[in-house]
Amino acid sequence: MSEFTDAVIYICRQVPFGTVASYGQVAAYTGVARAARQVGWTLNRIEGEIEVPWWRIVNNAGRISIKNTEFNTPLLMKQMLENEGVEVRPDYTFDIEKYRFRPSVEQMRSWQLDDAYIELICMKYLIQ
DNA sequence: CCGTTGACGGCGA
């Protein structure tokens, strides 16, 4: 298992119940800012093997974008989110800013991110 | 070896 894969798993497990994080957000928190695509690819690859709240990782446009896989379906993802109080529309979109995971600076520091980088991420994701 | 393809996303035109 690569370091990146480990980091993705580690970050995803810290996304709280009832909140969501975009693929790009997870990538940013692992320290590889533009690896959103790899986050999706990684989650798809480890499903069924490693326990991770995969349903809390979503498209930054506020849309459920997974495809049918061996284990998961968009409908299952919608139900998992609704079980946590996230209102998902019939067309699989939702208000991402309402539910977005917004870690504290302390928590981001615990991920070994330096302050300048954290400042950048805050500008990107802390706005409501 | 090489082009294409993803559970993606930011930016410029």
Next chain:
DNA sequence: ATCGCCGCCAACG
């Protein structure tokens, strides 16, 4: 708003 391009990189044919 919408589109194309590119970064990222493993897997597949």
